Amino acid sequence: MREIWCRKRSNSSESIRRLDMRPFPFALTVLRLAPFLWAHGRYLQIERDYMPSTNSGGFSLTEVMVSVVVLSLATLGITSVWKLADDKALAARLDERATRILAEYSELQSFAPEYLLGQASSSSRMDFETRGLPLSPGETRTGFMYHPRHVDPTGGKGGTLTFDDAIPYQLTLVMDGQVQLITLTYQLPYQPDPKVTVIKQIRLNLRQ
């Protein structure tokens, strides 16, 4: 405690003094005991309310640093939530696209003209090469689920309608007893290794 404020009252006057207490570390205790030790001491009153806080000058460096760290962590938390939201939105869109692809092949496998059956080879080919042809048993087709807008790494502005290919998928047909089992698999891109593989399947009756 560096200083205190003392109020001294008498019948005719009242005064307030600021006392520098730094040279007298035990002076406050003596002043508190003054009313009991000295007859006039009862007129001496320590005005604690007026005692200025030594901490009132602002925040310490530690407090400022801690608050900066806390605010930084909060900002990082908010931006990580954005990324999580983006990833979940992408996962939902990929799931819908996978469902659409399976629906397309459901129609082809069930209702494509007979003469188209077996035209696709059993080797793995890109989806666009065999577009519109039903799958042959054991055949695997590949394609891409996601076509993000192309970003020129040099910063140049290319065509605005240029897209990349990302998130490959595989489509296979397996005859499982009396049903055709079509399986579509792809991996979610944002998951840490090992990446989560999404598998969607539909079972179709054999063609009559």
Added chain:
Amino acid sequence: MKNSFSRREAGLTLVELLAAIVSIALVLGAATGLAMTAIARQKVEFDAARLETQHAELANAIFNAIKTSDSFQIFDSSHSAETSSLSSYRTGVPSGDYLSCRHKFTGGGGPGGLVEEDFEFVPGSADGLGTLIQTIHFPSTGQQQIRREFSAVLAAGPLFSMKDGIPQAHWSISTTLDRADFNVYAMPLSMR
């Protein structure tokens, strides 16, 4: 004297006040920037998802229109389609940008009616993006037609075709994030 003393201790200096105002402005500015960025990102995601959902509905509409049609025809353009009569289509083409599907129905022992569902791709001019227009006509009842437009369509060739004997439609859309492909295959129930 006490009051004047209290006022002096309770108040803030001009420098403190200015520092507080600047600090608050900085914090509010940072928070506003963060919120604006979040809203902009959310809008990009939302617009992409909404456009893809709309076109998924359109793909379903095309699938159902072909699947349940009593007759359908592909034309080069709406001009070719308009020359068809109500009783039968004029000769179409193997692939084109106009698809018309007709559904006949009977009800209450009356003469029956006709519903025509048409889909037309209108190429864009500047940005290379076209529009797919769905129109539902009610020629037998004279009811007002229903028209919906679906934008941001990328088409490498004719949208509708009869390749390999299967009625099909292929198009892509350019969203704010990516390209989404749509492929519709539908064998009409009447053709099985």
